[in-house]
Amino acid sequence: MALHKGAGDDRRLTVGPFLGTAADPLGSMELAPPLHRLADGPVPADTAYQLIHDELMLDGNARLNLATFVSTSMEDQATRLMTECLDKNMIDKDEYPQTAELERRCVAILAHLWHAPDPDTAVGCSTTGSSEACMLAGLALKRRWIRRNADRYAAGARPNLVMGVNVQVCWEKFCVFWEVEARTAPMDGERFHLGPEQAVALCDENTIGVVGVLGSTFDGSYEPVAEICAALDDLQQRTGLDVPVHVDGASGGMIAPFLDEHLVWDFRLPRVASVNTSGHKYGLVYPGVGWALWRDREALPEELVFKVNYLGGEMPTFALNFSRPGAEVIAQYYVFLRLGRAGFRAVQGACREVAGYLAEGIERLGGFRLLTRGDQLPVFAFTTTDEVPFDVFDVSRRLRERGWQVPAYTFPANREDLAVLRVVCRNGFSRDLADLLLGDLARLLPELRRQPVPLKDLGVPARTGFHH
Numbered sequence: 001m002a003l004h005k006g007a008g009d010d011r012r013l014t015v016g017p018f019l020g021t022a023a024d025p026l027g028s029m030e031l032a033p034p035l036h037r038l039a040d041g042p043v044p045a046d047t048a049y050q051l052i053h054d055e056l057m058l059d060g061n062a063r064l065n066l067a068t069f070v071s072t073s074m075e076d077q078a079t080r081l082m083t084e085c086l087d088k089n090m091i092d093k094d095e096y097p098q099t100a101e102l103e104r105r106c107v108a109i110l111a112h113l114w115h116a117p118d119p120d121t122a123v124g125c126s127t128t129g130s131s132e133a134c135m136l137a138g139l140a141l142k143r144r145w146i147r148r149n150a151d152r153y154a155a156g157a158r159p160n161l162v163m164g165v166n167v168q169v170c171w172e173k174f175c176v177f178w179e180v181e182a183r184t185a186p187m188d189g190e191r192f193h194l195g196p197e198q199a200v201a202l203c204d205e206n207t208i209g210v211v212g213v214l215g216s217t218f219d220g221s222y223e224p225v226a227e228i229c230a231a232l233d234d235l236q237q238r239t240g241l242d243v244p245v246h247v248d249g250a251s252g253g254m255i256a257p258f259l260d261e262h263l264v265w266d267f268r269l270p271r272v273a274s275v276n277t278s279g280h281k282y283g284l285v286y287p288g289v290g291w292a293l294w295r296d297r298e299a300l301p302e303e304l305v306f307k308v309n310y311l312g313g314e315m316p317t318f319a320l321n322f323s324r325p326g327a328e329v330i331a332q333y334y335v336f337l338r339l340g341r342a343g344f345r346a347v348q349g350a351c352r353e354v355a356g357y358l359a360e361g362i363e364r365l366g367g368f369r370l371l372t373r374g375d376q377l378p379v380f381a382f383t384t385t386d387e388v389p390f391d392v393f394d395v396s397r398r399l400r401e402r403g404w405q406v407p408a409y410t411f412p413a414n415r416e417d418l419a420v421l422r423v424v425c426r427n428g429f430s431r432d433l434a435d436l437l438l439g440d441l442a443r444l445l446p447e448l449r450r451q452p453v454p455l456k457d458l459g460v461p462a463r464t465g466f467h468h
């Protein structure tokens with residue numbers, strides 16, 4: 001968290017006399033800029049670079065990070081384009097009309113991919129990521145509900161949003177920030193995400209929408225969006241309640257269109273009002289881009305849309321930010337252009353194949369039980385079997401010794417008894433790397449088996465990994 005307290009900390013950076021671009025055997029030792037205050041004067045550019053560069057060596061090796069969904073590699077040509085566009089402000093449509101045009105093409109491409117009824121007039125926008133996209137989609141749902149229920153809202157009715165307890169934290173944020181009651185369906189037994197019956201049971205006249213997740217960050221599974229929609233169709237027939245659905249396709253929105261073409265989860269379902277995805281996850285772009293699309297103009301209340309200057313005219317925008325970098329949007333267009341459908345199918349297919357291969361390999365090692373197999377998102381979760389003397393936190397800690405980041409964490413209600421490890425296979429995580437991971441695990445297992453009990457039973461605190 002960046003809310004650090006800075007007061008009273010007098011630590012300073014130190015410059016080595018004879019190492020790196022800032023080397024200056026006689027002069028540089030006098031430089032010692034403070035960490036938490038502005039120094040009185042400037043530091044030479046090379047010295048500033050060296051100091052920060054050296055400090056950042058402590059950050060992990062992103063390619064060995066199996067915890068994150070976010071892209072950790074792009075082609076040189078994409079990086080070059082991004083560097084060329086670092087100074088472009090996405091909001092300045094008048095100054096950068098062609099960047100705005102590439103954004104619109106990306107929206108149209110996604111609208112086609114997700115089967116919008118009329119892709120060429122689809123409404124959508126780029127965002128900083130899925131979190132912002134989910135905020136916007138949630139706001140649209142809330143505003144539509146207020147329009148339909150103006151009297152009851154004025155009389156104090158409180159809107160609610162229905163979802164599984166496995167939703168990503170952005171949905172809890174949405175509910176807190178915009179004062180919507182979060183109605184979450186707990187997990188139950190081997191059901192680790194939202195099902196149609198649970199969704200319908202939580203809906204009432206104050207429900208602004210149901211969130212379906214494609215797929216769950218906890219275990220990589222797809223929620224049954226079509227079944228949830230069918231159950232809501234049935235609810236409407238019985239009660240007249242018409243509850244729209246938003247699909248959080250942060251990851252799956254860029255997987256299912258290429259690998260599960262026959263799975264119906266998108267705008268083919270009339271009840272799906274909006275969809276989001278993270279361009280920087282399986283959209284294969286570096287961090288900083290997401291997308292939100294609405295099925296048609298009716299799904300996005302116009303009072304939420306603002307206008308900015310564009311080539312002497314006006315262009316609608318929907319965003320929480322104002323200024324924002326354009327480079328990521330340009331990089332997204334690069335990836336779309338570069339890969340095409342077949343390219344995406346190959347890249348995502350390779351990830352899923354590696355995920356399945358690794359899951360099976362881990363199952364064969366013994367001592368582990370798979371909860372998912374990487375055959376939906378290229379992501380799987382597994383736990384330890386009852387007869388071994390170590391737990392998932394021990395495995396995570398030991399893998400870290402070799403540089404692998406495989407997070408371990410406990411499931412939410414009502415499966416707090418279950419702790420898992422999760423592996424996210426991304427572009428660049430090859431079968432070779434999977435074999436290296438399997439080899440390291442196989443080498444560790446005999447040692448882990450010699451532990452008397454899981455370390456947390458000896459009072460060693462379990463380190464819960466980042467897993468969103």
Ligand SMILES: *Cc1c(COP(=O)(O)O)cnc(C)c1O
Nearest residue numbers: 129130131168170217248250278
């Ligand atoms: C990652 C993720 C988010 C948040 O997306 P960001 O792009 O990181 O803001 C939301 N929902 C799901 C299902 C996710 O996997």
